[in-house]
Amino acid sequence: MSISNRSTHIRLTSHPEPGAVARHPIRWGAADPKARGPLIGSVTNPADRNVIGAHGGAYSLYRALAISARALNPLARPDLTNTHPTAGIGPHPQWADPHKIVSLDPYGHLVGEAFRDEIAGGIDIRPTIAVTKARLNMPEILAAMGAHRLAPDGTTLRASGDISVTKVAIDPVWHLPGVAARFDVSEKSLRRTLFEQTGGMFPELVTRPDMQVFLPPIGGMTVYIMGEIDALTDEKSRVSCRVHDECNGSDVFGSDICTCRPYLVHGIEECVKEAQKGGAGVIVYNRKEGRALGEVTKFLVYNARKRQEGGDQAATYFERTECVAGVQDARFQQLMPDVLHWLGIRRIDRLMSMSNMKYDAITGSGIEVVERVPIPPELVPPDANVELEAKKAAGYYTPGAKPDKAGLAAVKGRDLERF
Numbered sequence: 001m002s003i004s005n006r007s008t009h010i011r012l013t014s015h016p017e018p019g020a021v022a023r024h025p026i027r028w029g030a031a032d033p034k035a036r037g038p039l040i041g042s043v044t045n046p047a048d049r050n051v052i053g054a055h056g057g058a059y060s061l062y063r064a065l066a067i068s069a070r071a072l073n074p075l076a077r078p079d080l081t082n083t084h085p086t087a088g089i090g091p092h093p094q095w096a097d098p099h100k101i102v103s104l105d106p107y108g109h110l111v112g113e114a115f116r117d118e119i120a121g122g123i124d125i126r127p128t129i130a131v132t133k134a135r136l137n138m139p140e141i142l143a144a145m146g147a148h149r150l151a152p153d154g155t156t157l158r159a160s161g162d163i164s165v166t167k168v169a170i171d172p173v174w175h176l177p178g179v180a181a182r183f184d185v186s187e188k189s190l191r192r193t194l195f196e197q198t199g200g201m202f203p204e205l206v207t208r209p210d211m212q213v214f215l216p217p218i219g220g221m222t223v224y225i226m227g228e229i230d231a232l233t234d235e236k237s238r239v240s241c242r243v244h245d246e247c248n249g250s251d252v253f254g255s256d257i258c259t260c261r262p263y264l265v266h267g268i269e270e271c272v273k274e275a276q277k278g279g280a281g282v283i284v285y286n287r288k289e290g291r292a293l294g295e296v297t298k299f300l301v302y303n304a305r306k307r308q309e310g311g312d313q314a315a316t317y318f319e320r321t322e323c324v325a326g327v328q329d330a331r332f333q334q335l336m337p338d339v340l341h342w343l344g345i346r347r348i349d350r351l352m353s354m355s356n357m358k359y360d361a362i363t364g365s366g367i368e369v370v371e372r373v374p375i376p377p378e379l380v381p382p383d384a385n386v387e388l389e390a391k392k393a394a395g396y397y398t399p400g401a402k403p404d405k406a407g408l409a410a411v412k413g414r415d416l417e418r419f
């Protein structure tokens with residue numbers, strides 16, 4: 001156990017060999033996985049590597065702990081027998097456009113088959129996407145059935161309240177030239193900033209300009225699909241979609257300061273209805289806690305909001321976030337549409353989101369949005385009105401009038417003494 005093939009010599013970085021031909025070249029945007037080439041993030045066979053970073057995103061650090069604790073053999077390789085996708089996704093034309101998808105590997109779920117021979121030959125190639133099936137059961141869905149908003153159909157929704165879904169886990173894979181283009185910065189500048197802001201965690205960002213793919217140590221996303229997968233790409237079928245950014249406090253624990261779980265569950269309800277009518281529903285769940293600023297920052301902001309003079313109020317909602325975090329939002333919706341293109345979606349008939357940033361990113365990437373569906377007012381917890389009204393004033397979609405200055409000043413949240 002725990003036999004490493006490493007020497008005692010520590011190599012801080014690798015360098016491109018002048019004139020050398022890459023052993024495993026990556027042609028990002030190629031139309032099939034073989035032509036594109038495998039992504040190899042092996043840490044046990046450095047000569048094969050053609051990406052910066054390690055597999056597993058943020059979990060590569062837990063893998064390191066497991067190896068340190070001698071619980072995991074560093075040379076262990078995944079046995080991919082029977083792990084292949086439960087549903088066929090793609091290939092879609094979008095996969096062959098190097099600019100359409102820059103933050104995930106469109107072939108990430110197919111590597112077990114596409115590179116079977118290479119893997120059998122000892123090359124450490126790992127999936128970055130997994131596709132499986134599941135049943136969901138949420139009390140709000142049972143309540144919706146009790147209120148006769150939803151009826152079981154025996155396929156998508158059962159009498160028990162179980163919803164049948166295809167679910168997909170996706171690790172981030174960044175094609176650095178494409179990511180830089182999305183943010184309108186030079187690739188060189190992006191690489192240097194990533195290197196510096198991670199405390200020099202990935203020296204190859206600055207020493208290996210020939211390596212263009214980075215496996216960033218951040219959370220990925222999960223996609224829940226209701227209905228037939230083919231309905232996502234069939235022009236005659238309808239698609240309902242919610243793109244949701246993680247909010248653990250609300251999503252899991254039902255904390256009432258925001259609309260996250262109510263909107264998420266509303267999205268699921270609408271997706272079930274769409275699937276029952278022969279279309280498809282898609283929930284994209286992005287691990288971007290607290291507007292990608294993290295939960296510590298988020299809770300600090302809550303305190304700053306509740307303790308400010310005049311109490312928690314919609315009028316100063318964004319200011320308080322900016323005071324603590326330096327920015328109002330770090331979610332980068334520029335990269336978000338990639339997963340929709342990966343699914344082959346060209347039109348979303350109903351988008352359950354009021355975010356102008358998400359809407360602009362989706363439509364700006366070439367996907368048509370027919371209808372935007374706001375959260376029903378009865379689902380908004382009273383303390384969440386501060387956030388919702390502030391967002392409406394800042395440009396969030398609302399079919400009603402935007403709150404004016406006096407209206408915003410009147411929206412107050414609960415103070416810290418009343419919890």
Ligand SMILES: [Zn+2]
Binds near residue numbers: 247250257259260261
């Ligand atoms: Zn929330």
